[in-house]
Amino acid sequence: xxxxxxxxxxxxxxxxxxxxxxxxxxxxxxxxxxxxxxxxxxxxxxxxxxxxxxxxxxxxxxxxxxxxxxxxxxxxxxxxxxxxxxxxxxxxxxxxxxxxxxxxxxxxxxxxxxxxxxxxxxxxxxxxxxxxxxxxxxxxxxxxxxxxxxxxxxxxxxxxxxxxxxxxxxxxxxxxxxxxxxxxxxxxxxxxxxxxxxxxxxxxxxxxxxxxxxxxxxxxxxxxxxxxxxxxxxxxxxxxxxxxxxxxxxxxxxxxxxxxxxxxxxxxxxxxxxxxxxxxxxxxxxxxxxxxxxxxxxxxxxxxxxxxxxxxxxxxxxxxxxxxxxxxxxxxxxxxxxxxxxxxxxxxxxxxxxxxxxxxxxxxxxxxxxxxxxxxxxxxxxxxxxxxxxxxxxxxxxxxxxxxxxxxxxxxxxxxxxxxxxxxxxxxxxxxxxxxxxxxxxxxxxxxxxxxxxxxxxxxxxxxxxxxxxxxxxxxxxxxxxxxxxxxxxxxxxxxxxxxxxxxxxxxxxxxxxxxxxxxxxxxxxxxxxxxxxxxxxxxxxxxxxxxxxxxxxxxxxxxxxxxxxxxxxxxxxxxxxxxxxxxxxxxxxxxxxxxxxxxxxxxxxxxxxxxxxxxxxxxxxxxxxxxxxxxxxxxxxxxxxxxxxxxxxxxxxxxxxxxxxxxxxxxxxxxxxxxxxxxxxxxxxxxxxxxxxxxxxxxxxxxxxxxxxxxxxxxxxxxxxxxxxxxxxxxxxxxxxxxxxxxxx
Numbered sequence: 001x002x003x004x005x006x007x008x009x010x011x012x013x014x015x016x017x018x019x020x021x022x023x024x025x026x027x028x029x030x031x032x033x034x035x036x037x038x039x040x041x042x043x044x045x046x047x048x049x050x051x052x053x054x055x056x057x058x059x060x061x062x063x064x065x066x067x068x069x070x071x072x073x074x075x076x077x078x079x080x081x082x083x084x085x086x087x088x089x090x091x092x093x094x095x096x097x098x099x100x101x102x103x104x105x106x107x108x109x110x111x112x113x114x115x116x117x118x119x120x121x122x123x124x125x126x127x128x129x130x131x132x133x134x135x136x137x138x139x140x141x142x143x144x145x146x147x148x149x150x151x152x153x154x155x156x157x158x159x160x161x162x163x164x165x166x167x168x169x170x171x172x173x174x175x176x177x178x179x180x181x182x183x184x185x186x187x188x189x190x191x192x193x194x195x196x197x198x199x200x201x202x203x204x205x206x207x208x209x210x211x212x213x214x215x216x217x218x219x220x221x222x223x224x225x226x227x228x229x230x231x232x233x234x235x236x237x238x239x240x241x242x243x244x245x246x247x248x249x250x251x252x253x254x255x256x257x258x259x260x261x262x263x264x265x266x267x268x269x270x271x272x273x274x275x276x277x278x279x280x281x282x283x284x285x286x287x288x289x290x291x292x293x294x295x296x297x298x299x300x301x302x303x304x305x306x307x308x309x310x311x312x313x314x315x316x317x318x319x320x321x322x323x324x325x326x327x328x329x330x331x332x333x334x335x336x337x338x339x340x341x342x343x344x345x346x347x348x349x350x351x352x353x354x355x356x357x358x359x360x361x362x363x364x365x366x367x368x369x370x371x372x373x374x375x376x377x378x379x380x381x382x383x384x385x386x387x388x389x390x391x392x393x394x395x396x397x398x399x400x401x402x403x404x405x406x407x408x409x410x411x412x413x414x415x416x417x418x419x420x421x422x423x424x425x426x427x428x429x430x431x432x433x434x435x436x437x438x439x440x441x442x443x444x445x446x447x448x449x450x451x452x453x454x455x456x457x458x459x460x461x462x463x464x465x466x467x468x469x470x471x472x473x474x475x476x477x478x479x480x481x482x483x484x485x486x487x488x489x490x491x492x493x494x495x496x497x498x499x500x501x502x503x504x505x506x507x508x509x510x511x512x513x514x515x516x517x518x519x520x521x522x523x524x525x526x527x528x529x530x531x532x533x534x535x536x537x538x539x540x541x542x543x544x545x546x547x548x549x550x551x552x553x554x555x556x557x558x559x560x561x562x563x564x565x566x567x568x569x570x571x572x573x574x575x576x577x578x579x580x581x582x583x584x585x586x587x588x589x590x591x592x593x594x595x596x597x598x599x600x601x602x603x604x605x606x607x608x609x610x611x612x613x614x615x616x617x618x619x620x621x622x623x624x625x626x627x628x629x630x631x632x633x634x635x636x637x638x639x640x641x642x643x644x645x646x647x648x649x650x651x652x653x654x655x656x657x658x659x660x661x662x663x664x665x666x667x668x669x670x671x672x673x674x675x676x677x678x679x680x681x682x683x684x685x686x687x688x689x690x691x692x693x694x695x696x697x698x699x700x701x702x703x704x705x706x707x708x709x710x711x712x713x714x715x716x717x718x719x720x721x722x723x724x725x726x727x728x729x730x731x732x733x734x735x736x737x738x739x740x741x742x743x744x745x746x
Contacts, residue, residue, distance in 0.1 A: 005532065006046075006062075007039055012536040016543030020143045020550050025607060026204050033199035037091060040098040045069035047105035052282045056274045059223035059235075063267050066216050067290045070192065070264070072098065074293065074331060077191035084169040091198045118530070121233050123470050125525045126518075127240050130477065132542050133517035134244060137506065139546035141565045142208035142253040144553050147601070148577075150254035151570040156182045158203055158255050159601040161193035162608050165201070172342065174614050174624050176670045177700055178598035180363070181299065183625065184348045186335035188296040189257030202607040203255070210259040214252035217263035218243045221449055223270040225456035227277075228409070228416065234459045234466075237473040238452040241398060244480045246391035247445060249505045250567045258442040261297035265304065266449035268294050269423075272311035273416055281323045287311070288324025295332030299347060300443045302336070303430050307423055315415045343626035363629040369436030369665045371649035376439055376493070382432050384490050388499040389441030390448050393483050396502075397476040398455065401469070405454025417457075423450040436665075439495065481506050481514065483566070503566045510564045517545060572599070575733025576694060582729045583610075583692070583736060591687050595714045596694035596734070603692055613686055617644075617674035617714065621682040628669030637669070644705040644713055645671035671704055676717040680724060684742050691718065691725070694734040711735075 014035060021031055045068035055061030076098075080090040120128065147153040156175055164170050170191075175182045189209075196206040218239035225235035242248060251259035268290040275283040291308045294301050312321035336346035340360060345352050349363035369375070376385075387395035409417040427447040432438050455473065459466050483504025490500050506514050521538065528534040553562040580602040583592075592603045593615045600612045616623060618639075623631075631637035647664035683691070695710040707716050709732070718725035718737050725737040 005535065006065075007042060008533075009536040009539045010038065010042070011035065013539035013543045016540060016547050017139070017143075019547050021200075021204055023551060024202075024204060026200055026202065030200050030204075033088070033092070034196075034205060037095045037195070037199060040095040040102070041069050041072050044098045044102040044105075045072055047102045051105055052286065053280075056277070057223065057226055059219050059226060060270060060274055063216065063220050063223050063270050064286055066212075066219070067264070067267050067271065067286065067293065070188075070293055071289050071327075071331060073195045074188050074191050074296070077194060078330075078334075081170050086164050086170065086194060086198075087168045088198045088201070090168070091195065120525065123474070124233050124236055125522055126474060127236050127477075128525055128538075129518045129521035130481070131240065131243055132521040132538055133514050134249075134481070134505070136517060136542045136545040137510065137514060137549065137564045138211070138249065138253050139208070139543070140549035140553070141563075141567075142211070143546070143550040144562070145565075146207035146253055147203055147255050148572060149250070149567055149570060150256050151572065151599075152182075153207075153255035154601040155598050156601075157190060157257060158193060158206060159604070159612070160187065160190045161197055161206065162203075162601060162604050163612070164190070165194050165197050166608060166611055172624055172626075174670065175598050176614055176668070177596065177697070180349050180625050180666065184339050184343060185298050186296040186301075186332070188293055188331065188335075189260045189298070192260070193255060197608070200607075207255055208253050209255045210257070211252050213260045213263035214243065214248065217248070217259070217266050217449060220263065220266035220270045221453055224266070224273065224420075224449075224453050227270070227273045228412075228420070228453065228457060230456035231459065233470075234456045237477075238449075238454075238456050240473070240477050241394060241452050241455065241480070242449065244477055244505060245394050245448065246480070246505050246566075247389065247441060248391075248448070249565065251442075251445075253565065253567070256442075257297050258445050261294060261301050262446040262449065264290060264294040264297060265301070265308070265446040268308050269311070269420075269450065272308070275321070275324075276311060276315055276318065276415065279318055279320055281320050284312075284318070284321050284323040285327060288327030289331060290327070291324065292327040292329070292331030292333070295328065296335050300435065301446070302347070303434050304427055304446060307426050307430075310419075314419050344630065349625060349629070361633070363625060363667050363669075364665050366436065368649060372436065372665060374437045374439050379432070381439075381492055382428070384492060384496065384499070385439055385441060386428060386444060389444040390451070391480065392488065392500045393480045393502055393504065394476070397479050398452075401455045401458045401472065401476075402451055405457040408457050408460075409454055420450055420453060423447075439493075480504060482511055498568075505566055507563050507566045510562075513564070573695075573733045575731045576602075578731055579692070579729060579734040579736060583690075586729070587690055587736070590689035592690045592692055593683060593686070593688045594692045594694075596696055596712045599694070613688070615679065615682045615686060615688065616670055617679040617682075618670075619675065619678045621685050623670075625667075625669060629667070632667075632669060639673035643672045644674045646703050648703045666703075668703065674713055676721070679714065679717065680721070680742075683739060687741075688739050690728070691737045691739060692734065693718070693737070695732070 018028065018031055045065050048068050049061065049065045055064055076091070076094045077086065080086045080094065147158055155178055160173055163173055172183050193206040193209045196209050197203060221238040221242050222235045225238050226232070248259060268287065271287045271290050275287040294308065295305055312318055312324065339348045340346040345360035345362035347362070350369060351358060351362040351365050352360040353366070406421050409421050412418065424447045428444065431444045435443055437443065459469050481504050484502045485508060486502050488500035488502060490496055524538055524541065525534065528537055549564065576599065583603060584605055588605060588609045591611045591613065593613055594600045594603055595614070603612045604610050620627070628637055645668040647667045649664050691714065693711055693715050696704060696706050696712055701710055705713050715735070724740050728736045728738045730736060
C-alpha cells in the first residue's frame with residue numbers, strides 16, 4: 001500500500017470541502033489543524049504497519065493501517081484523559097509526538113508497492129463510479145442534515161464528546177430521560193468524535209464521524225472475500241452492497257457508533273484470518289487491537305465477543321494468540337473495568353450473573369431488561385427483524401445469491417469457509433436469545449458483513465455464469481440505490497410500520513443526478529485508470545461535487561429541502577427544532593440546564609459555546625445513577641412520598657418493590673424525589689444561566705409527574721417563581737427560561 005497516495009487522496013477529498021466549513025463559521029486555520037492531525041495519525045499508523053511486515057494483500061494492508069490509526073486516536077484519548085488534557089492543545093502536543101514517532105520508524109525509507117497499477121475491469125469501473133457518486137451525495141447530505149439525521153447522535157454520542165472536550169476530561173454524564181445504560185457504555189467511538197471535534201471546537205467533521213468506518217467496512221469485506229479465494233473483481237460486490245445498504249448509509253452520514261462497531265467487527269475478521277494463517281505474534285497483536293476496539297465500542301459487542309474469540313481456536317488452540325490480550329485489555333476490557341470500579345458492575349446499570357450466581361450487582365437484572373416492549377419472544381418475527389436490520393430492498397434482492405454462496409462455502413474446508421457460514425447464524429442467535437433489546441436492527445448490523453461476503457463466493461468458473469452474476473449484482477446495487485416508492489405490509493407489532501419501505505437510498509428527485517454523476521465518474525476512471533493518481537483525482541472531484549450540492553441547496557430547492565438521501569425519520573418534534581434554532585441565535589457562552597427530554601446536544605450551540613448539564617431535583621447535586629442506586633440499597637436514600645416518578649420496564653409498568661431494584665430497567669432514582677428549593681440551589685451551584693424544558697415523551701409521561709400540558713415538574717416550579725425565572729422563548733413542545741441567580745440584581 002502506498003501511504004503517500006492515501007494521504008494525497010485524503011487531502012484531495014478534504015480541501016474542496018473548505019467552502020462548506022467557511023459557510024458554517026469555521027476558519028481555514030482550523031481546517032489546517034484538522035488535516036495535520038489526521039496526516040500525523042495516518043503516517044504513524046502506516047509506519048507501525050510497515051514495521052509489522054508485509055500485508056496479506058493491498059486490502060488487508062489498508063485494513064491493518066486503518067485499525068492502527070483508530071487505535072492511535074483512541075489511545076491518545078486515554079493518555080490525555082490521565083492528564084485531564086482532552087483539548088486542542090493536548091491533541092496538538094500528541095500530534096507532534098506522533099510525527100516524531102513516525103520519523104523514528106523511518107517511514108520515508110519504505111519503498112512504494114512494487115505491484116503494477118492496472119486499469120480496473122469494466123465491472124469494477126462501474127462499481128467505483130457508483131460509489132464515487134454515492135459518496136459525493138452522502139457528504140453533501142451530511143453537511144446539510146447531520147447531526148439531526150440520527151436521534152442518538154444528539155441524545156448522547158455527540159453530547160458526551162462535546163462535554164468531554166469542554167471539560168478536558170471524560171466523565172459519566174447522566175441520561176435521565178433515556179436509556180440509563182448509555183451513560184456507562186464503552187466509548188471508543190465517542191473518543192474518536194472528541195478527536196474530530198478538537199480542531200474545530202464543533203462538529204463539522206464529527207457530525208458524519210462514522211463515514212471513515214463506512215469505507216473501512218467495505219475494504220474489510222473485500223479483504224475477507226479475497227482471502228476466501230474470490231477473484232479481485234468478484235470481491236468488490238460484497239463491498240459495494242455493504243456501502244449502499246440503507247441502514248449502513250443512514251449510519252454513515254451521522255454520528256452514532258453502530259457502524260463503527262460493525263466495521264471494526266468486519267476488520268477483526270479480516271485480520272483474524274491473517275493471524276490464523278500466519279500465526280505470528282505481530283498478526284495476533286494487531287488482531288487483538290481490532291477486537292479490543294470492537295469490544296470497546298458499545299455493550300452489544302460484548303455479546304458478539306465469543307464469535308470473535310472463536311478465531312483463536314477455530315483451527316485448534318493457538319498459543320501465540322495470547323499476544324492479542326494487550327489490545328483486548330487496553331481498548332476493550334478497560335471500559336468494563338472502569339464501570340466495575342466506579343459503579344459496581346462491568347455492564348452497569350445491569351447486574352452481572354454467571355450460571356445464576358450474582359457476580360456484580362447493578363441497578364437492575366437481565367430479567368428486568370426483558371420486561372420491555374423492545375424484547376420479543378415470538379420467533380416468527382425474527383426473520384422480518386433481520387430483513388429490516390439489513391434493509392428491506394437489499395434483503396429481498398440479495399438472499400438467493402447469499403444462499404448460493406453459503407452452499408459453495410459449505411463445500412470448502414472448515415477454515416475459513418464453513419466457519420464463516422456459521423458466523424452470521426451464531427450472531428443471529430445471540431441477537432435474538434441473548435440481547436434484551438432484540439427488535440432494534442442496529443444491534444444485528446455487525447452480522448451484515450459476514451452475510452454479504454458469501455455473494456463473492458457465488459461466482460464460479462464459467463464465464464457465462466459469472467457474466468450473469470455480474471449483471472445480477474450490479475442490478476441489485478442499482479435496485480438498492482433507486483428502490484421503489486412503496487411499502488410492503490408485513491403483519492406484526494405496531495413498530496413494524498414503515499420498516500419495509502422499498503424506497504432506495506437516493507431520493508426519487510435525485511436519481512437522475514446520481515446517474516449523471518456515475519456516468520461522469522466512469523469516464524474519469526476509464527480515462528485515467530492506468531495512472532496511479534486516479535484515486536486522488538476522483539477524490540478531488542468527489543469533494544468538489546459534494547461542496548457544490550451542499551452550498552447550493554438553500555436556493556436550488558427552496559422552499560423545500562434537497563433531501564438527496566432517503567433516510568429514516570428520527571422523529572424529532574418540530575417545536576424542539578424551533579427552540580434550538582432560537583437558542584443558537586440568542587444564547588451563547590452560557591450554562592444551560594435541560595429537562596424533559598434527553599436531547600441536550602443542540603443546546604450547546606453550533607460551535608460548542610454553551611455548557612449543557614442536567615440538574616438533579618433533590619439535595620444531591622453531584623449524584624449519578626450509580627450513586628442513587630448504592631444509596632438506595634444501603635438505606636441511605638429513602639425518598640419522601642409522594643414519588644414524582646415510578647420505575648418501569650421501558651413502557652411497560654411493573655409493581656414497585658423495596659430493596660435492590662431488580663424489577664425495572666428504568667428505576668428513575670434521579671426523578672423520584674424533588675424539592676423546588678433544592679433544585680434552585682443546585683442551579684446556583686452549577687452556575688446555570690438558562691433552563692431548557694421539553695414536553696415529556698411517550699416513554700416518560702405515564703411514569704413521571706407532570707403538568708396539564710405534559711411538561712415535567714420543573715416547568716411548574718419556574719412558573720411559580722417569576723422573580724428567579726423569566727420565560728424567554730417557547731412553544732407547545734419546549735420552552736427556555738432565563739435564570740436570575742441568587743443575589744443578582746433584579
